[in-house]
Amino acid sequence: MRMAVLIKQVPATENIKIDEKTGTMIREGVEAELNPLDLHAVEEAVRLKERLGGEITVISMGPPAARRAIASAIAMGCDRGFLISDRKFAGSDTLATSLTLAAGVRKAGEFDLIFAGERATDGETGQVGPAVGRYLGASVFTYVSKVASVEGGRIVLERAVEGGHETVAAPLPALLCVVKEINTPRLCTLAGKMRARRTEIPLLDAASLGIPDAKLGLGGSPTKVVRVMYPQITRNGKIFSAADDPDGAVRAVFDLLREHGAIEEATSDAE
Amino acid sequence: MPNSRGDVWTLAEVRDGAIHSVSWELLAWGRKLADKLGSRLASVVLGSGVADKTDSLIHHGADVVYVVDEPELATYRPDAYNAVLVSLVKEYKPEIFIASATTTGRTVMPVLYVDLETGLTADCTGLDIDPETKLLLQTRPAIGGNVMADIRTPNTRPQMCTVRPRSKRPLAPDANRRGEVIVKRGAAADLASIYQFLSFDREKAVGLPIQDAEIIVAGGKGMKNPKNFALLEELARRLGGSVGASRQAVDLSWAPYSAQVGLSGKSVTPKIYIACGISGAVQHLAGMSAADTVIAINTDPDAPIFRVADIGIIGNAMEIVPKLIDMCPGGCGRKGGEAR
Known part of the structure; x- marks a missing residue:
């Protein structure tokens, strides 16, 4: 099985800053980590390799520091990695990113299965995975919660959708955006880390991908961020202490529920 | 023209x-x-x-x-x-x-x-x-x-x-x-399609999927064990709502992943969100702070969940939730609470 995993390095969730002028995230000087939801994509690829054999290529688009995220995926059991990086990619929206990533995947090889996480915890769009799949002409599956079988050039899998799970099938090559419930990611072993350190991670830049400049980065992005705001989410609500006033607290909640129609009027007389 | x-x-x-x-x-x-x-x-x-x-x-x-x-x-x-x-x-x-x-x-x-x-x-x-x-x-x-x-x-x-x-x-x-x-x-x-639809397995959860729910009763690690967590299901049923969960509660298998609210779960916008034993990590607040009304119950007065609460109760959810259950007899509440 020839597999690829698309991963993203994201700012560790606590401290994120935005450049007010360009409306894009400031990535320099912020502690970064491998997008937590991508760990499940890496893990699923590694499990399939253990079952069916094959090779896993990790591909990430980002600044040079994203090599660290690629290395940690290799440490979990992937075999090789590519970094897609160029100043020309700066400011890419999801369309430009997907086009660039798809070109990088083609450059990295031919694949039967491509894995991605459900979405990244910074941009939170979930659009890049399916869009890359579309650019590659692969079968596209989002919200994948279980891979049931891969045989005879066909994949059967489950998707977690509103109200339940659907089982669907399509031919390979396929791109799967997996959800967290699909597995529990393993920790890297020391041996894995050593191997990651020895593995070279080649660079794919704009020139090597052969995409016209007009389709790259900010200029190649149909969407433009025009304003960025930092909302305050403090509500200054009413706080009760159950120890001091247990009934008052419960009564306040009850009144509020009744006000919203969650409890019918008549029930207040019944207690 | x-x-x-x-x-x-x-x-x-x-x-x-x-x-x-x-x-x-x-x-x-x-x-x-x-x-x-x-x-x-x-x-x-x-x-x-x-x-x-x-x-x-x-x-x-x-x-x-x-x-x-x-x-x-x-x-x-x-x-x-x-x-x-x-x-x-x-x-x-x-x-x-x-x-x-x-x-x-x-x-x-x-x-x-x-x-x-x-x-x-x-x-x-x-x-x-x-x-x-x-x-x-x-x-x-x-x-x-x-x-x-x-x-x-x-x-x-x-x-x-x-x-x-x-x-x-x-x-x-x-x-x-x-x-x-x-x-x-x-x-x-x-x-013409290369995709084959094989089957649909409906989840047997209380209420609607949390993305559709008007009322969500959510629990976290503070519920201590699965038995206490089940209290939330009872309250949700009586209110015609659905059960949500923090990442920790899902990791402990008290609730399925489909119920997880937060950055690595779902973003929800119910009318009422009742957070029981949830401290309110940034990642959790990310998924629920857009709710119309938030009720929080937690023993720790400094829990961040109180910052986004309209009503906060500093107290033990295991004691307060049963009182709320008693206040709304079974079957009351809004329609649409049945599992579909």
Whole structure:
């Protein structure tokens, strides 16, 4: 099985800053980590390799520091990695990113299965995975919660959708955006880390991908961020202490529920 | 003179053979946009056996309904859906095309915009028309709601986005509204699919999926054990709500992943969110701070969940939840709480 995993390095969730002028995230000087939801994509690829054999290529688009995220995926059991990086990619929206990533995947090889996480915890769009799949002409599956079988050039899998799970099938090559419930990611072993350190991670830049400049980065992005705001989410609500006033607290909640129609009027007389 | 600008389109969502209420929410957004642009509002319905179900879309604000009613569209097949939509968009050239940020909408749109080479903005919570440029202003949260961004698609059409479910109430239906229904046949080449739908396994959870729920009773590590966690199910049942969970509660297998609220789970916008034994890590607040009303119960007075609470109770959820259960006898509460 020839597999690829698309991963993203994201700012560790606590401290994120935005450049007010360009409306894009400031990535320099912020502690970064491998997008937590991508760990499940890496893990699923590694499990399939253990079952069916094959090779896993990790591909990430980002600044040079994203090599660290690629290395940690290799440490979990992937075999090789590519970094897609160029100043020309700066400011890419999801369309430009997907086009660039798809070109990088083609450059990295031919694949039967491509894995991605459900979405990244910074941009939170979930659009890049399916869009890359579309650019590659692969079968596209989002919200994948279980891979049931891969045989005879066909994949059967489950998707977690509103109200339940659907089982669907399509031919390979396929791109799967997996959800967290699909597995529990393993920790890297020391041996894995050593191997990651020895593995070279080649660079794919704009020139090597052969995409016209007009389709790259900010200029190649149909969407433009025009304003960025930092909302305050403090509500200054009413706080009760159950120890001091247990009934008052419960009564306040009850009144509020009744006000919203969650409890019918008549029930207040019944207690 | 017809407006030279194209129409505003919404993608109706069909679930279990019926038009789902998120379709009406989209029409409420779409009505506002179409009125500001002076254009028509159209809704697109793809499915099988849906041709006679278009009335509710018109009653909720659509001027036009495009229906493609074919057996091949009975279940969501990404390639057939996409090909049919590409053909429709190329024929009618809408100005704006919005879909709900459901699992279907969030799959249909990212495939479609690649083919249309236009912009797509994910999971918007606000939409408006810029009075000067007449462009769609799309407001969306990112990084767990810590940032809100306004996004425009100036040069390509249609301007596309997905909209977070429950970010707007449907308009009151008007049974006297009239509209035009245009039934289209899908081209055989468009309907051909490499995808096979095999089966659907319905989840046996209390209430609606949390993305659709008006009331969510959510629990965290502070519930201590699965037995206590079950108290939340009882309260949710009595209130006609659904059960949500923090990441820790899901990791402890007290609740399924589909119930997880937060950055690595679902973003929810219920009317009422009752957080029981949830401390309120940034990642959790990211998924629920847009709820209309938040009630928090936690033993730790410094828990961050109290910052976003309208009513906070410093106390033990295991003692307070049973009192709330006792206050609402079984079976009361709003409709729609049954598992579907």
